[in-house]
Every structure is written in structure tokens, then in C-alpha cells.
Amino acid sequence: MKNKATLEYQGKKYEFPVIEGSENELAIDIKTLRAQSGMITIDPGYKNTGSCESGITFLDGEKGILRYRGYSIEELAEKASFLEVAYLLIFGELPTKRELEKFHTDIVNESMVDEDMKKILDGFPKSAHPMGVLSSLTSALIAYNPKFVNVSSEEEMYGAIVRIVAKFPVLVSWTYRKQKGLPLDYGDDSLEYVENFIKMMFKKPNHDYQRNDTVIKAMNKLLILHADHEQNCSTSTVRIVGSSHAGLFASLSAGISALWGPLHGGANQAVLEMLQAIQEDGGDTKKYMAKAKDKNDPFRLMGFGHRVYKNFDPRARIIKKAADDVLDALGIDDPILNIAKGLEQEALEDPYFVDRKLYPNVDFYSGIIYRALGIPTEMFTVMFALGRLPGWIAQWREMRLNNEPIGRPRQVYVGATTREFVSIQDR
Ligand code: ACO
Secondary structure, three states: OOOEEEEEEOOEEEEEEEEEOOOOOEEEOOOOHHHHHOOOOOOHHHOOOOOOOOOOEEEEOOOOEEEEOOEEHHHHHHHOOHHHHHHHHHHOOOOOHHHHHHHHHHHHHOOOOOOOHHHHHHOOOOOOOHHHHHHHHHHHHHHHOOOOOOOOOHHHHHHHHHHHHHHHHHHHHHHHHHHHOOOOOOOOOOOOHHHHHHHHHHOOOOOOOOOOHHHHHHHHHHHHHOOOOOOOHHHHHHHHHHOOOOOHHHHHHHHHHHHHOOOOOOHHHHHHHHHHHHHHOOOOHHHHHHHHHOOOOOOOOOOEOOOOOOOOOHHHHHHHHHHHHHHHHHOOOOHHHHHHHHHHHHHHHOHHHHHOOOOEOOHHHHHHHHHHOOOOHHHHHHHHHHHHHHHHHHHHHHHHHOOOOOOOOOOOOOOOOOOOOOOHHHO
């Protein structure tokens, strides 16, 4: 039967409703499992566990489909601006021209970051990883915006969202400029969001800023492609931290830390380092393919495989094409792109990768574009964070508006049972 599932254990039967999502995905609703049976489920890594019902992003990993609020990622990446997509994700609908203008004006009005934040940034050595710096600065912002947001006030919620969307690109550019020893600067209110960010990043004190349409277009696309991906590791972190009613900025700071890991957003940095290592080692892709398949070798082909996609990551297709276009437009011949294409070709024909349904993910080609745009490797995951910001905000907002309970999984305890304490002289 479609709307009921039965669990049988030691002759007793327990019934659970089966809920169906708008794309026909079925889920057994086990909210009453423990109350009915005294048992819990165990699912490390949550491979089979839905943590929430969400109306933001749909993905079908088997078919390689990704949609934000019903709109295909291919169409959004081609036709929309990043700010339009941010509005769509956060508020549920594409903005009208007036709504988008207001959103942008509100952002511009909030783009000032307290000058004291520069003192915090000064406390970091230049060698600090920008993801650690960004997470700390996002958390530090709370001190300068201490008002507790009343989430049932639409106005206060909107205000908090606009504040972070406005200040985040400033913080991102500062992490980069600090590393490069460049003066910390603000944006240009007359520019659109993405171009303003690019100017904040690259403006040199002794040169005029030169607008480059190829760079703006590529950056816009990359940010859109990273903007949301349903309940991934960092998004689940944002939701779970926010579920304790910690504020938006605190939840985002935790999300940034989760994104940093090489199995998640940190993979874009790891991919480029891997491609460079292969190049320096003579470009022998076969050697690295063998290492990736060797179970005694911890090496993994970074940028390959995905928890949910068991088909081509649709974002990887778009990014691969964008990498070709950007390198062409900028007149760059990057041998690393050829190594990446060679590895991909070999992997797609290799039974190890075919059997395990391991395909290139979003991170496989993104680093090649960032590199072409002049962004240093250590900043790649920070760029991902800027793109993911609207997704995190949208998911946090949805979680709070749905009044979701605090996230608190259970466990199966496998440690020692009761023991008598032995005082130190007798041990
Ligand atoms: N290279 C070699 N083997 C791999 C790879 C890889 N990149 N990815 C998975 N495998 C193998 C595993 O060894 C395992 O093999 P086995 O069944 O023989 O033991 C099998 O494929 C399944 O892999 P799991 O690790 O169980 O899959 P899981 O869903 O837990 O992990 C993950 C997904 C973390 C993305 C993994 O594929 C990986 O480590 N990839 C490389 C890192 C990466 O690119 N991360 C970015 C993901 S996208 C993002 O977060 C934005």
C-alpha cells in the first residue's frame, strides 16, 4: 500500500504513514517509532534519512536533475543574475523588477562593515586559511549587530537577511585582500552585486578597475550553480545550529566551517592541488587513477563522486562548458584543463568508477575557472561560501518559519556498562 508502511519485530507490527513529496519521492514517517516500539533507527551519515520537508531545492541524483524553487539550474545559470536567484531561493518567487531594485537598494544601504572588524582581521596572520577567517568574521559580525531577530516579524527577518547578504561579500573580499596585503576597501554602490564584489576583490590602490564582461558572467554563473543544494553537510549544519534558536549569523558561521572540509566544499581546492601535483609529477593520469582505485591508498580522485548524484552532476556539465568558454575568452591555455579532461575521460570508461557511479561533481572544473579569473587556490572554498550564502539563508529561514524542533539525534550506546569507580591509588 502506498500510504502506509508496516514494520514487524518479534511478532509485533507497527504502522507508519508514508508521505509523498511533490516530485513523488516517498518517505516513511517514523515520528512515532520510539513511542510505539521503544526502538530507534540508525543511519550514520544520514544516507536514508530525511531531516525535513523542504520547498526550496529539488534534486534527483539518479537522473541528474537540479531545480531551485522549480526552475532548472540550466535555465537559471543561463538567464538569471545571482541576486535574482538569491531572492528566489530565500523568498520563494522570482522578484519583479521593482522587488529586485528594492532588494539591491536595501543591500547597498547595509553594505558598511564596522571599521572595528578590521582590528579583528588584523589579529590573523597572513598565512591563516581564508575559510577560518571568514567563519570567524561572520561570527564576529554578531557583536556589531546584537539585536535578537524576532523571526515572527517579517520585517526583522528581512532586515537580518539583507544585512548579511550586504556585508558578506565585503568580508570575503577582505579575507583575500588581507592575504595579499592589499588595503581593505568597500564596494561601489553604483554597481550590480556581482560586479561590485569583483571590484572589491581585485581593485588595486594604484590602478583603475577594468570591467571585464567575461569575468562577471563567469562569476555570476558559478555563484548561481553553488547557491543551494538541499540538505548537504553545511546546510544541515546551518539548520541544526539554527534549530537551537542560535541566530542567523552564528548558524552561517558554523555552515562555513562545515563547508571547509575537503569532502565537501573544500574539494574545489583539493581538486586543483591534485591536478597541479599530477602535472608536476609528469602528467601521468593513469598513475593517479590506479592510486584512486587502490583500497590501501587513501588517495581519492577529488571532484569525483557524490552522496546524492549517481549520474552526472548537472552543475559539472555547465561548469565544464564554462571553463572552456572562459579560458577561450581570456586567451588562456591552461594545461591543467587538459589533465582534468583526461582524468574525466579515463574515469568515465573505467569499471571502478562506472560500477560505483562516480561522476565529476561541481568541484571538478570550478577551480580551473577560478584560477583563470586570478583567484588563488586557498580562496576557492570562500567563493563557494559566497555562492552558497542565499541557500543557507533560505534553509535557515524555512526551518525557523516551520518552527522545526531542535535537531537532536539519538545514538545506540556501545560503551562500557555500569562500573565501580576505582580510586587513583588503586589503579
Ligand atoms: N575516488 C575514488 N573512489 C571513490 C571516490 C573518489 N573520489 N568517491 C567514492 N569512491 C568509492 C569509495 O571508496 C567507495 O568504494 P567501495 O564501495 O569499494 O568501498 C564507493 O566509491 C562509495 O563511496 P562512499 O565514500 O561510500 O560514498 P559517500 O556518498 O559516502 O561519499 C563523497 C561521497 C564524500 C563525495 C566521495 O565520493 C568523495 O570523497 N569524493 C571526493 C571528494 C569530493 O569531490 N567531494 C565534493 C563533493 S561535492 C560537494 O560537497 C560540493
